Amino acid sequence: MKKTLNVRVMALLCLCCFLTVHAAAQKRITLKPLNIGETLPESFWSTKHSTLTNGEVTQTELRTFKGKPLILDFWATWCGVCIAHMPQLIALQEQFAPKMQVLLINCTNTRDTEETVKTFFESRPELLKESSALPVLSDTTFNILFPHRFLPHYVWIDGKGKVAAFTSAEFISAKQVEQFVKGRDVE
Numbered sequence: 001m002k003k004t005l006n007v008r009v010m011a012l013l014c015l016c017c018f019l020t021v022h023a024a025a026q027k028r029i030t031l032k033p034l035n036i037g038e039t040l041p042e043s044f045w046s047t048k049h050s051t052l053t054n055g056e057v058t059q060t061e062l063r064t065f066k067g068k069p070l071i072l073d074f075w076a077t078w079c080g081v082c083i084a085h086m087p088q089l090i091a092l093q094e095q096f097a098p099k100m101q102v103l104l105i106n107c108t109n110t111r112d113t114e115e116t117v118k119t120f121f122e123s124r125p126e127l128l129k130e131s132s133a134l135p136v137l138s139d140t141t142f143n144i145l146f147p148h149r150f151l152p153h154y155v156w157i158d159g160k161g162k163v164a165a166f167t168s169a170e171f172i173s174a175k176q177v178e179q180f181v182k183g184r185d186v187e
Contacts, residue, residue, distance in 0.1 A: 031144045040161045044145070050114060052121060052128075052135040057114050060134070062103075069100040069164075069180050071172075072155040074148060076110035077120045082152040085169040086127060092177050093133040099181045102133040107143040110151075114138050156186050 031041065044062065051060040073089055075082035086104070093102040106117050114137045121128055121135065128135070136142065146155045146166070154172065156165040158180070165171075165186040180186055 031141065033147050034145050034163050036163050036165060038163050040157065047141055049139060050137040052118060052137060057118065057137060065101045067159055069159050070157040071102050072105050072142060073102060074105045074107065074151055074153040076106060076151055077112050077116055079151045081169060085152055089172055090127060090131050090133045092174060094131060095174065096177055096181050097132050104133055104135040105139055105142045106137050107139045109143055156180060159183065
């Protein structure tokens with residue numbers, strides 16, 4: 001009797017585990033590349049990303065930025081053009097804070113590691129000194145949503161969470177950011 005009861009309990013536990021795993025798999029959201037005019041999926045705001053905050057790698061959700069215009073700066077530590085334009089973008093972040101947010105996105109496809117990015121910013125403390133620009137490290141989500149071939153690559157997301165533009169570094173200016181923050185189209 002005791003052996004039969006143990007077998008039944010084990011079978012019931014296995015069934016519960018299967019149903020839990022199956023339900024979790026069904027809840028997973030498949031990400032797809034976004035085009036101009038499309039809205040970010042709700043999961044974008046709740047997914048945890050590795051970020052560099054005060055010199056430490058932490059896990060951060062982006063929901064605090066929901067409702068703000070965002071500029072995503074895709075970059076790599078080995079990209080000279082990216083690094084050359086970064087001070088300008090960080091200065092614009094400070095000029096237009098808290099009305100907009102710059103996210104410095106370093107994806108896994110750059111082959112940079114969290115340690116490489118952390119060391120990069122440690123060797124250039126002037127870049128993030130007193131800045132609210134947020135580095136996102138070793139990311140895969142942004143790369144799926146916004147695939148690109150060249151760096152730097154910029155994605156503009158309006159305050160409603162819609163993709164407004166994909167641009168190059170030459171497009172970044174105080175005038176463009178001001179228009180964007182005011183809710184006008186990026187031209």
